[in-house]
Amino acid sequence: MSDLVTFGEAMLRLSPPRGRRLSRTDRLDVAVGGAESNVAAAAAALGTDTMWLSALPRSPLGERVVHALRGEGVDPEVVRTDEGRVGTYYFEHGSAPRDPTVVYDRAGTPIRSLEPTELPQSVVRTAETFLASGITPALSDQAAETTETLLAVAAEAGVTTAFDVNYRSKLWSEREAERTLAGLLEHVDVLFVAERDGRRVFGIEGDAEDIARQLAGAYGFEQVVVTRGEAGALAVDDGAVHEQAAFETDTVDPVGSGDALVGGYLARRLAGEDVPDALAWGVATAALKRTTEGDMASVPAEAVRSLVSSEDGGGID
Template sequence: MSTLITVGETPLRLSPPGNRRFVGSETARMTATGTESNVAIAAAALDADATWASKLPATQLGKRIVSELREYGIETDVSWTDEGRVGLEFRQPGVPPREPVIIHDRAGATAESMTPSDIPMDAVETADGVFASGSTAALSETAAETISAVLRAGGNGDDLAVFELDYRPRLWSPEAANDGLTPLLEHVDVLIATEDELRTVFGRTGDPREIAHGIASEWDLDMLAMTRGEYGALVIDDSVVHETESVEAETVDAAGQHDAFSGAFVQRLLDGDRPDEALAYGVAAATLTRTTPGPIPAFDRADVEGVVEQLQ
């Protein structure tokens, strides 16, 4: 069984029920919604020994996050503190032509002050893979430096240091993201991003394959995986591009699909699959996740493998 440690912030998402708006709603559903914790959950669903590590305030909201995440079969390693607060994300669903509304309230979140001393660095160094994302690095310079230290420590030898670009325009501008994330890439083995994120943050234009080749070459990445929405996904490995088509499915909630892709893709790489095989698992996991409500990628391995068969 492969071991994976993910490091980053997990806010609480508040959403009105169904497709209602906040105006006129008397209730809201509260759910943990962190990229790194979602990736751990997706990887654990495919039998990885997954741990999410972070820093949280020792409050009812902080404890609620840990309680919810443990229900999905992952371990948690949390540094508790009396300072800071839990970050919040307010998400109002959008039904065309109405666009979804997303409001980040993450200033002052405890993860802003997260340092390597708050993370189980010994476990990071011995894990088969480590994972972090740009949404945590966006919180503060301290958080970005911690993510850099995690990637550097986790990418030794045959272990994989995986980074998801996870660009959130409501957290920082493309220019700030480029400046903040570029130094991290020298410690990254595998980069995961959407096509739109790569174009926006790095100012790339042209064919998706050209973009993937250019970025992988510039930062000497072992591998780059790009999701392309309705056009499926691709992965570039040692200058060879593999592509997988998308799977048609009704979208109930798209929030956690990219995290599902990342978790499944990374887990299969850690278990020794070829990049093209791992890519199919990522697309299958993302497909299943967008058919269920909520941002957490809760799926069964058998269901994922059923969709993978459709892609073969």
């Protein structure tokens, strides 16, 4: 039994050295990334007992992904298939760190055809928290169905269900996302949504608090956490609003910082801390993730604690 169970696809991330274009490079560095496995890694680094559920082909590349997760302290529970391939994504650092180029090459991956009965649902039922994200249902109708079934299984068993909207415009349209997510969100207790996704996917005008309140009202979430990038994050918890300003850090690689926020937040909630504490830890974990290369945040608890308690609210000496 793991305290946190996440479900989703991880891919190999292939990137040219900094300053080189994908179209010109003769070298690619290999790393592993995937929103839900990034969340698992961030939470595991903060001491949470964490499992990642997924499907991968039985191949050396599949093993590469599994080893990466184990190395982050996550327990990978992976359905091995004879068919299909490991997804990849190509990542070119932009000239500005916030403007990277992402090229997905993830057709034919086994999670697309994975049925809920192929997964060990008992690990979902016995978790404290189960997390999925809007990337998985964007991959195929079957992946959307499996995600919804797992959320429903968790909710029926009294497990706290968490969901990160994680809209990816390269995978589906805003309208498709809104339609598909509406069914899934009925099973969700805690929602994470980027402020920009609140506007473009759910069509909500207004600020972060409006987004949180309207979504909480529409779906009955216990908490909604709206992530605001450089403006930090805001949570509405049972009607009460909590805000956390961002901690200032240098950005080396922004990919995965939203997942780090989710991992930090869930780790603290699972440790019994309140929403303002979890929000501060989530935002600080995201800030420290940005200072390191790669999608996964291996940010130790000591570093997060020290940033959260730094008097100036975040500068790193």
